[in-house]
Amino acid sequence: xxxxxxxxxxxxxxxxxxxxxxxxxxxxxxxxxxxxxxxxxxxxxxxxxxxxxxxxxxxxxxxxxxxxxxxxxxxxxxxxxxxxxxxxxxxxxxxxxxxxxxxxxxxxxxxxxxxxxxxxxxxxxxxxxxxxxxxxxxxxxxxxxxxxxxxxxxxxxxxxxxxxxxxxxxxxxxxxxxxxxxxxxxxxxxxxxxxxxxxxxxxxxxxxxxxxxxxxxxxxxxxxxxxxxxxxxxxxxxxxxxxxxxxxxxxxxxxxxxxxxxxxxxxxxxxxxxxxxxxxxxxxxxxxxxxxxxxxxxxxxxxxxxxxxxxxxxxxxxxxxxxxxxxxxxxxxxxxxxxxxxxxxxxxxxxxxxxxxxxxxxxxxxxxxxxxxxxxxxxxxxxxxxxxxxxxxxxxxxxxxxxxxxxxxxxxxxxxxxxxxxxxxxxxxxxxxxxxxxxxxxx
Amino acid sequence: xxxxxxxxxxxxxxxxxxxxxxxxxxxxxxxxxxxxxxxxxxxxxxxxxxxxxxxxxxxxxxxxxxxxxxxxxxxxxxxxxxxxxxxxxxxxxxxxxxxxxxxxxxxxxxxxxxxxxxxxxxxxxxxxxxxxxxxxxxxxxxxxxxxxxxxxxxxxxxxxxxxxxxxxxxxxxxxxxxxxxxxxxxxxxxxxxxxxxxxxxxxxxxxxxxxxxx
Numbered sequence: 001x002x003x004x005x006x007x008x009x010x011x012x013x014x015x016x017x018x019x020x021x022x023x024x025x026x027x028x029x030x031x032x033x034x035x036x037x038x039x040x041x042x043x044x045x046x047x048x049x050x051x052x053x054x055x056x057x058x059x060x061x062x063x064x065x066x067x068x069x070x071x072x073x074x075x076x077x078x079x080x081x082x083x084x085x086x087x088x089x090x091x092x093x094x095x096x097x098x099x100x101x102x103x104x105x106x107x108x109x110x111x112x113x114x115x116x117x118x119x120x121x122x123x124x125x126x127x128x129x130x131x132x133x134x135x136x137x138x139x140x141x142x143x144x145x146x147x148x149x150x151x152x153x154x155x156x157x158x159x160x161x162x163x164x165x166x167x168x169x170x171x172x173x174x175x176x177x178x179x180x181x182x183x184x185x186x187x188x189x190x191x192x193x194x195x196x197x198x199x200x201x202x203x204x205x206x207x208x209x210x211x212x213x214x215x216x217x218x219x220x221x222x223x224x225x226x227x228x229x230x231x232x233x234x235x236x237x238x239x240x241x242x243x244x245x246x247x248x249x250x251x252x253x254x255x256x257x258x259x260x261x262x263x264x265x266x267x268x269x270x271x272x273x274x275x276x277x278x279x280x281x282x283x284x285x286x287x288x289x290x291x292x293x294x295x296x297x298x299x300x301x302x303x304x305x306x307x308x309x310x311x312x313x314x315x316x317x318x319x320x321x322x323x324x325x326x327x328x329x330x331x332x333x334x335x336x337x338x339x340x341x342x343x344x345x346x347x348x349x350x351x352x353x354x355x356x357x358x359x360x361x362x363x364x365x366x367x368x369x370x371x372x373x374x375x376x377x378x379x380x381x382x383x384x385x386x387x388x389x390x391x392x393x394x395x396x397x398x399x400x401x402x403x404x405x406x407x408x409x410x411x412x413x414x415x416x417x418x419x420x421x422x423x424x425x426x427x428x429x430x431x432x433x434x435x436x437x438x439x440x441x442x443x
Numbered sequence: 444x445x446x447x448x449x450x451x452x453x454x455x456x457x458x459x460x461x462x463x464x465x466x467x468x469x470x471x472x473x474x475x476x477x478x479x480x481x482x483x484x485x486x487x488x489x490x491x492x493x494x495x496x497x498x499x500x501x502x503x504x505x506x507x508x509x510x511x512x513x514x515x516x517x518x519x520x521x522x523x524x525x526x527x528x529x530x531x532x533x534x535x536x537x538x539x540x541x542x543x544x545x546x547x548x549x550x551x552x553x554x555x556x557x558x559x560x561x562x563x564x565x566x567x568x569x570x571x572x573x574x575x576x577x578x579x580x581x582x583x584x585x586x587x588x589x590x591x592x593x594x595x596x597x598x599x600x601x602x603x604x605x606x607x608x609x610x611x612x613x614x615x616x617x618x619x620x621x622x623x624x625x626x627x628x629x630x631x632x633x634x635x636x637x638x639x640x641x642x643x644x645x646x647x648x649x650x651x652x653x654x655x656x657x
Contacts, residue, residue, distance in 0.1 A: 096501065096561065096581070097643055103505040104538050104645050106495035108474060402494060 018162060026200035039209055042360055045144065046336065052141050152358045156207070160357045163205035168254070171198035172261045179264025191265040192243045199239040206233065207361040212241055217368035219244070219327035222293035224286075226319060227329040228391055229301035230309040231342040232349070233356070234331055237364060244299040245269060245289065249276055267295055283322060290324040297327065302384065308341040309333050311398040315388045317380040325371045328387050330395035334363040367394045457529065461536040471535060475528050484525035485509075500585045504564050509534050513563050520569055540644035555631070557643050562630050572624030575605050608633060 025032050174194035181187040203210065218241070219225040225244060227234060238244060246268045250259060259270050269289060275281050289295055302315035309332065320326070333340045338359025342352050356362065369390050374383045392399040458465055478492065479485045490496060490506045499505065508514055510523045514537070515530050517523075523530070537560045541553060565573045565581055579601040586597050608625055625633075 096564065096585075097639065099499055099501045099585070100505060100561070100564070101538070101643060101645065103496060103499045103502065104535075106493050106499065107478075107490070107505075108471070108535070108645055 015162075018159070018166070022163060022204050023166060023201055026197060026204055035204070035207065035209060038207070039361060039363075042337065045148075049141060049144060052138060152360070157358055160205045160207065163201060164357075167198050167201035167205055168258065170201065171195075172258060174198065175261045175265040179261070187265070195239060195243050195262075195266065199236055202236050203240045206236075206356060208233075208237065208240075209361060209363045210237055210240060211365045212368070213365065214368045215241075217327065217370050218242055219297040219329075219368075220325075220371075221296060222290060223297040223325040223327050223371065224290060224319065224322060225297045225299045225327045225329055226302055226315075226387060226391075227299070227331055228309075228312050228395065228397065229303045229306055230331065230333060231306055231340045231352075231356075233340055233362065234301065235299065237331060237366065238299060238329065241366070243296050245296040247271075247286070247298055247300055249273060269298065279318060283318065286319075286322045290322055306342045306344060308343075309335070309397070311400050312388055312392040312395075313400050313402050315384040317384050320374065320380045320384045320387070323374070325373055326383075326387055327371050328369040328391050330367045330369065330391045330397075332365050332367075332395040332397070334365075337361040337363045340364070365395075369394055457532060461532045462539050462542075463532065463536065468532065471532060472528060475531050484527050485531065486525045501564075501581070503584065504581070508560065508564055511563055513569065514560060535645075538643060538645045540646045554639065557639060558631060558634060559627065561643075562627055572626050573630070574624040575601065577624075578605055 021032060021034065171194070174197075175191065178187060178190045178194055181190070225238070227238065235244075235246060243266070245266065246262075248259075248268075248270060250256060250270045250272055259268070262268055263270060267289070269285060271282065271285075286298060289298060300319045302319045303313050304316050307313055338356065338361055340356065340362055342349075347355065372383075372387055372390070374380070378386070389399060391397075454465055454468060457463075457468055461468075463471070475485065478489045480489070487506055487510065490502075490509075496502055496505075507522075509526060509531070512519055512521055512523055514534055515523065515526070516533060526534075537557055541550065545553065562573070565577055567577055567580065579598055582601040582604075583594070583597045586600075605625075608629070
């Protein structure tokens with residue numbers, strides 16, 4: 001009995017501490033500085049670890065090149081120039097060289113599949129999962145690592161888990177309560193309060209440190225907010241600072257409960273699975289939402305899938321055909337403290353969340369970019385590319401013209417034919433064909 | 444204060460044989476695992492998962508080259524069904540960049556190997572000669588993407604190139620002489636004096652992964 005009572009006491013104290021130190025301040029939007037102190041200690045520890053690693057390496061380290069940009073040196077000269085250099089402009093065996101080399105480069109490493117695996121770090125961050133080859137280096141480092149494991153799994157994980165539970169429960173309860181009210185401005189205000197509070201609690205549950213830049217460009221009502229996608233957490237990161245109307249598919253389970261509860265309080269746009277396939281229906285609903293200027297801005301991730309935060313892939317043009325003002329947002333995570341990328345082919349959502357909760361922290365930068373509208377002479381695809389460039393430029397990410405869907409599907413034939421047409425056009429233009437077909441009368 | 448990084452014996456042997464450094468071998472091994480989806484061997488289908496490669500008109504020939512037993516330095520002829528990591532490295536070694544410390548003889552051998560690789564790509568029936576038909580096949584494949592280009596044009600390109608090759612190799616031909624095909628010696632002759640080593644390599648960046656103590 002004594003033991004049970006003591007445990008009960010401990011549990012109560014714990015809960016009180018969590019509520020008092022974390023939940024209440026986040027509800028009020030103030031910070032007690034605990035997270036900052038934690039981050040400071042963390043940064044100092046990781047710096048120390050890096051210095052120790054460098055000292056113990058006997059060979060002087062050559063300057064590090066971020067592996068996110070590739071392991072082989074690529075020659076970026078365009079195809080025409082390179083082939084022209086090879087052996088005059090005549091078609092000969094030499095053309096084979098160019099394609100052979102490109103083929104081998106693609107086999108050694110291609111730009112696309114490397115975006116679907118986690119970014120490699122420049123220096124170890126004391127998590128086993130990021131250490132590709134674990135070597136025993138020094139006693140001190142190992143001790144620090146063990147302490148790190150204990151702290152992360154025995155202290156941080158339960159803390160974060162309880163916070164997440166509190167956050168999700170209050171979101172469901174809060175929005176259901178608010179949803180009972182009749183539609184009025186008080187309801188909207190309360191719904192915003194509830195959403196913000198719960199987001200803040202959930203961000204604390206991940207030990208998230210978010211830096212928002214250019215807050216004056218924050219998305220306004222009746223607009224569409226567009227961001228690059230790295231993980232399911234992106235939505236929480238953004239709702240920490242403002243209220244959005246989410247767009248998505250209806251799920252079952254816990255996610256479904258959350259969706260049903262929140263839609264009562266705030267007009268989120270949830271689609272049934274069957275509706276998602278009908279593009280016109282989707283566009284129509286979104287257009288109606290955007291037309292109503294009193295409704296919250298919609299949040300969309302046009303890439304359609306999670307990319308590893310080193311690049312921005314093709315934006316699907318659907319979101320850009322709706323009209324209205326687009327507010328681009330760039331999100332860049334710092335992988336040193338924890339990898340936020342969800343590799344859905346490798347981990348399911350539960351193991352992903354577990355990994356996130358046992359990382360050191362989630363640190364990211366969010367830039368709000370100035371609003372953009374589609375120009376008269378632009379079509380949806382060009383507009384999408386323009387927005388994508390702005391986001392990539394701000395976040396320091398590379399731009400890839402590839403479709404994120406390549407994670408699971410193969411390259412479309414139309415793409416392939418484009419390329420091949422280019423080559424044969426160039427060949428023919430160089431006059432090597434002589435006087436054969438009509439197209440060759442050139443130069 | 445750390446322990447020495449022990450390179451497994453087989454890795455060292457691979458490194459010696461193929462000329463890659465152990466870092467590069469590790470990178471390639473990771474890539475191999477990615478392509479094979481953690482199996483021990485790769486088959487032709489595994490190359491389908493590379494989007495960049497889809498654009499390449501001679502994709503078929505490149506993939507074929509990986510399974511060509513002549514390139515794998517095996518005594519037999521024909522095609523292998525699947526290759527393991529060692530074979531993968533062997534093929535990759537054809538695209539190794541030249542090193543500063545190579546002497547004349549090594550350079551010559553290097554060059555010859557690269558050209559032999561290319562020769563095998565053309566010579567699809569493995570008879571040691573590139574015939575007109577084989578050359579035409581390659582040209583057609585290169586031009587396959589353009590539907591506007593008729594077969595005739597592809598054929599004339601091939602014929603023209605073949606004639607040029609003949610003139611280099613055999614000199615003036617009599618009216619009833621038939622040029623059977625380009626042998627490997629002729630092939631070498633064509634490329635004499637032309638610097639192919641710099642065009643036919645894949646150069647690795649100097650990357651150091653973390654926590655290595657050498």
